[in-house]
Each structure stands twice: as C-alpha cells, then as structure tokens.
Amino acid sequence: MKNKNILFLCSWYPSKVQLFNGNFVFKHARSLVKKKINLFVLVVCEDLVLRKRFTLEEGSKENVKELVVYYSYPFKFLKQLYKFIAYLKGIKYIKQKQGKIDLIHVNVLIDAGFIALLVNYIKGTPYIITEHSSIFSPLNPKSYSKVLKPLIRKAIQRSKFILPVSNELGNNMKKIFSEVPYKKIPNVVNENIFHISNPKVKGKNLKFLHVSSFAKLKNVEGILTVVKKLSLQRTDFSMTIAGDGDLEKIKNIARGKGIPTNNINFHGTMNEVETAEIFRSHDVFVLFSDYENLPCVLLEAQMCGMPLIATNVGGVAEILSSEEDGILIKAGDEKELLNSLNHMIDNFAKYNPFLIREKAIQQFSEKAVTDNIIEIYRDVLSLY
Numbered sequence: 001m002k003n004k005n006i007l008f009l010c011s012w013y014p015s016k017v018q019l020f021n022g023n024f025v026f027k028h029a030r031s032l033v034k035k036k037i038n039l040f041v042l043v044v045c046e047d048l049v050l051r052k053r054f055t056l057e058e059g060s061k062e063n064v065k066e067l068v069v070y071y072s073y074p075f076k077f078l079k080q081l082y083k084f085i086a087y088l089k090g091i092k093y094i095k096q097k098q099g100k101i102d103l104i105h106v107n108v109l110i111d112a113g114f115i116a117l118l119v120n121y122i123k124g125t126p127y128i129i130t131e132h133s134s135i136f137s138p139l140n141p142k143s144y145s146k147v148l149k150p151l152i153r154k155a156i157q158r159s160k161f162i163l164p165v166s167n168e169l170g171n172n173m174k175k176i177f178s179e180v181p182y183k184k185i186p187n188v189v190n191e192n193i194f195h196i197s198n199p200k201v202k203g204k205n206l207k208f209l210h211v212s213s214f215a216k217l218k219n220v221e222g223i224l225t226v227v228k229k230l231s232l233q234r235t236d237f238s239m240t241i242a243g244d245g246d247l248e249k250i251k252n253i254a255r256g257k258g259i260p261t262n263n264i265n266f267h268g269t270m271n272e273v274e275t276a277e278i279f280r281s282h283d284v285f286v287l288f289s290d291y292e293n294l295p296c297v298l299l300e301a302q303m304c305g306m307p308l309i310a311t312n313v314g315g316v317a318e319i320l321s322s323e324e325d326g327i328l329i330k331a332g333d334e335k336e337l338l339n340s341l342n343h344m345i346d347n348f349a350k351y352n353p354f355l356i357r358e359k360a361i362q363q364f365s366e367k368a369v370t371d372n373i374i375e376i377y378r379d380v381l382s383l384y
Contacts, residue, residue, distance in 0.1 A: 006377065009091075044069045065209055069086040189299045191332055193272055209286065214298065216290075244269040283307075289331065307326040
C-alpha cells in the first residue's frame with residue numbers, strides 16, 4: 001500500500017451544511033488513516049446561499065484530509081448537472097495536489113458511484129463501493145428511481161468489490177447484479193472511546209436509552225407510546241431520548257401522551273465522546289425502527305457492553321444474533337416492545353456486559369474493520 005493514493009469518494013459525509021450526514025463514513029476514513037493509508041476524502045454538498053456556483057474548501061480533521069465542494073444552481077432541474085460538475089472539479093483539484101489516483105473507494109453508490117463509473121470508463125481507475133444506504137431495502141418506501149436502475153447496475157458491474165455493511169443489504173444489491181465479489185464489512189467503532197467504565201449494575205431504576213436523528217423511520221413516537229403504557233404498570237425505569245433531530249417536537253409528543261417526568265428524559269445533539277458517555281450512564285439501548293441497515297448506535301452500544309432491544313430489520317439480526325445480546329422484536333409491534341422492556345427490568349442481571357463488548361471488538365473494532373478493508377485494497381491494486 002506504500003505510495004498508493006486512495007480517493008474516498010463520498011455521497012454522504014459531514015460538512016458545515018450537514019454536520020452529521022454520513023459520520024460513519026468519516027469513522028471509516030479515520031481508522032484507515034491511523035493505518036497509514038494515504039487517503040483523501042471528496043464530497044460535494046448543496047449550499048444555495050453561495051454567491052458563487054462552486055466553492056472548494058480543503059481541510060483536515062483528525063488527520064483525515066478532506067475536500068468539500070459546495071455548489072449552487074440557478075434552477076432546480078439543473079441540480080444534478082451542477083452536482084456532477086462539482087465532483088469533477090474536486091477530482092481535478094485532488095489529482096493536481098496528490099498526483100495519480102490509484103483506487104477510488106466509493107461510499108454510498110448514489111451518486112458518487114456514478115462519478116467513479118465515469119472515471120473508470122475514461123481513465124481506467126478501479127473502484128470499490130461501500131454501501132450504507134437503506135434505499136435498496138424493499139421495506140423502504142423511498143426507493144431509488146427505476147430510471148436509475150440501469151446506471152446502478154452498471155456501476156455495480158464495473159466495480160471490483162461491493163462492500164455492504166450488512167449481509168441483508170448485500171443480498172438486496174445482488175438482486176440488481178450479483179456477478180462481482182461481495183464482502184460484508186460493517187461500520188467501525190473506536191473501542192477506546194466507546195468502552196465500559198464500570199460493571200453495569202442495576203440501580204433502583206433501569207435506565208433505557210434511544211439515540212437517533214428522530215427521523216420518521218426511527219419510530220420514536222412508537223417508543224413514547226410504549227413508555228406511557230409501561231409507566232402505568234411500574235415506575236422503576238426511565239427512558240432517555242437523545243439525538244440531533246427536532247427535540248422540541250419529541251418533547252411535545254411526550255407531553256401529549258402524558259408520560260410522567262420521572263420516567264422520561266431528553267438530550268440534544270452530542271459529539272462522539274459525549275455519545276459514549278451517555279451510553280455508559282445507561283443500561284439498555286432501544287431501537288424501534290421500521291427499517292435500517294446496520295445502525296452505528298447499536299454497534300456503539302454493544303461496545304459499551306449494553307444489551308439491546310431492537311427491531312428485526314435490515315442487518316440488525318446479524319449483530320443481535322443471540323439471547324446474550326438482547327431481544328429482537330418485530331417492527332411496529334408495540335406490545336412486543338412493552339413485554340421486552342418489562343423483561344429487561346426484571347432480568348437485567350443476566351446480561352454480561354464484558355461478553356457483549358468482546359463480541360463487538362471482534363467484529364467492529366478499528367483493527368477488525370480496517371484489516372478487512374486494507375486486504376481488499378491490496379487485492380484490487382495487485383491487479384494494476
């Protein structure tokens with residue numbers, strides 16, 4: 001890998017406009033840079049307040065070299081054209097600065113995969129694709145446009161590897177095109193930030209935690225409905241709802257349901273260290289999503305030794321594969337969620353936080369994930 005330049009070509013990535021968009025992609029990049037991979041991130045981002053059509057902002061975060069190309073457009077029907085031009089301007093800039101691009105690592109096929117496909121046709125530069133998006137899930141009502149299917153198929157076909165974060169996602173992508181190598185490589189968790197500080201011992205009240213963006217698919221309202229029902233049965237618990245979405249809206253829903261204040265807590269936007277701290281201060285993580293792929297919050301919770309209650313969607317069953325890890329429930333089933341919360345309160349002592357963390361280290365630690373990615377890099381680059 002010495003002297004090889006890797007372009008991390010991203011559809012999703014944090015920026016000043018979208019602070020948390022694709023933060024899991026940054027975590028992959030950060031872990032690879034720690035392994036001395038010569039990597040440069042490129043992402044484009046719409047910013048309609050720009051005075052110019054394109055602005056290139058180069059920077060570095062935790063030793064990850066980044067270039068964000070912000071773009072605007074005069075008319076909405078020209079958006080994709082200007083996004084396309086923004087990617088090409090970014091690639092040109094990075095080539096002038098870094099020299100030859102030896103491998104493109106696409107993160108989320110739509111739209112960065114289409115740019116990699118074009119560069120592959122013109123320059124012959126090989127590319128691989130890490131896929132995170134739930135857009136390929138049959139449960140997702142916001143599927144990709146059927147007009148894009150031939151282009152998606154071609155982008156998959158010409159890639160050297162497809163690296164879905166879950167087997168379930170990979171199986172859905174194989175329905176489009178299966179005759180390329182697929183290998184599951186999950187999201188990565190920094191085990192030095194997410195760790196167990198003290199053995200989990202149930203206090204007077206069991207502390208449940210939900211962390212998300214509060215998007216509709218997360219079904220936070222369903223959690224609040226069940227919390228209200230649980231509060232009518234017992235008082236020895238609390239639920240914390242935390243995240244970077246519209247917290248006031250969530251608070252209003254909770255008030256409307258009449259949830260007692262001693263059973264519900266709220267927390268707003270957190271950085272990575274603060275997220276790890278709130279995990280360690282709680283006992284059980286709850287996710288009640290309608291559909292998912294491989295949510296980072298579940299991996300981070302496991303790295304902190306927390307048992308899970310989560311819906312059987314996407315790749316969740318791949319990490320919640322044993323009763324030792326927690327409870328897998330049907331999406332949207334509020335009765336099952338209520339029963340699971342009750343079970344956790346009564347049986348929390350049966351879960352071993354150190355065993356849960358050890359399994360997470362084996363699968364999601366920086367070493368486990370980056371070793372697999374670097375192996376793919378070597379395999380592809382050995383052919384060129």
